[in-house]
Amino acid sequence: xxEVEQDxxxxxxxxxxxxxxxxxxxxxxxxxxxxxxxxxxxxxxLLMYTYSSGNKEDGRFTAQVDKxxxxxxxxxxxxxxxxxxxxxxxMNSGYSTLTFGKGTMLLVSP
Amino acid sequence: EPEVTQTPSHQVTQMGQxxxxxxxxxxxxxxxxxxRQILGQKVEFLVSFYNNEIxxxxxxxxxxxxxxxxxxxxxxxxxxxxxxEDSAMYFCASSPGLENSPLHFGNxxxxxxx
Numbered sequence: 001x002x003e004v005e006q007d008x009x010x011x012x013x014x015x016x017x018x019x020x021x022x023x024x025x026x027x028x029x030x031x032x033x034x035x036x037x038x039x040x041x042x043x044x045x046l047l048m049y050t051y052s053s054g055n056k057e058d059g060r061f062t063a064q065v066d067k068x069x070x071x072x073x074x075x076x077x078x079x080x081x082x083x084x085x086x087x088x089x090x091m092n093s094g095y096s097t098l099t100f101g102k103g104t105m106l107l108v109s110p
Numbered sequence: 111e112p113e114v115t116q117t118p119s120h121q122v123t124q125m126g127q128x129x130x131x132x133x134x135x136x137x138x139x140x141x142x143x144x145x146r147q148i149l150g151q152k153v154e155f156l157v158s159f160y161n162n163e164i165x166x167x168x169x170x171x172x173x174x175x176x177x178x179x180x181x182x183x184x185x186x187x188x189x190x191x192x193x194x195e196d197s198a199m200y201f202c203a204s205s206p207g208l209e210n211s212p213l214h215f216g217n218x219x220x221x222x223x224x
Contacts, residue, residue, distance in 0.1 A: 004152075034212060043114075043201050043215035044153065088153065097143075097166060098213060100153040 003027055006089055006101030015110050019076040023089035023101045026070065030091040033065050035074045038086045038103065048074065079108045112136045114216035116202050122222045123192055131187045131219045133202030140207035142185045144177065148198040159185065160207070192223045
């Protein structure tokens with residue numbers, strides 16, 4: 001079983017839609033969860049950072065962690081064409097190195 | 111906003127040659143990292159560096175690879191005797207060093223080995 005699983009997509013939605021992106025993981029030691037956005041030929045850009053279970057909201061973005069199910073989500077409200085990118089989940093157990101998902105390609109059409 | 115900068119943006123080299131990828135981390139950061147991303151694959155950890163020494167490395171980071179902080183601002187990744195399978199995006203990242211402070215990534219160097 002892979003440590004972090006993420007559907008590669010692509011996920012195509014119309015502008016204004018609510019987007020749900022998800023990752024599952026197998027390592028119960030993971031405590032810190034991040035979402036990065038990666039535009040084509042660019043480096044990962046940190047979007048959200050959460051600790052343990054619960055929700056965190058920042059503007060149009062909401063990150064959700066369910067440690068009991070080993071499942072994390074990123075919701076994007078009122079999606080825009082500029083949100084079209086690859087979204088990578090990443091996680092670690094503290095000082096350890098990040099383990100990334102493969103990334104989900106999101107395409108938001110005008 | 112301070113950012114991690116990487117040069118060159120694209121490097122083409124012949125198999126067997128040595129390459130040096132360069133990074134300038136954010137100035138007050140203490141931890142430095144190299145990750146790589148083969149086309150279509152996930153971002154993979156290579157090595158972390160703190161206090162002028164390697165703090166952790168993955169099984170990918172074998173004797174072919176080395177890292178150095180030659181001065182107070184640069185952080186380099188050297189790949190000796192490059193192979194075709196070394197073709198990838200190489201990302202440098204840095205963090206302040208507080209527990210689980212998030213990593214800030216550069217825009218990467220695309221290495222093409224022919």
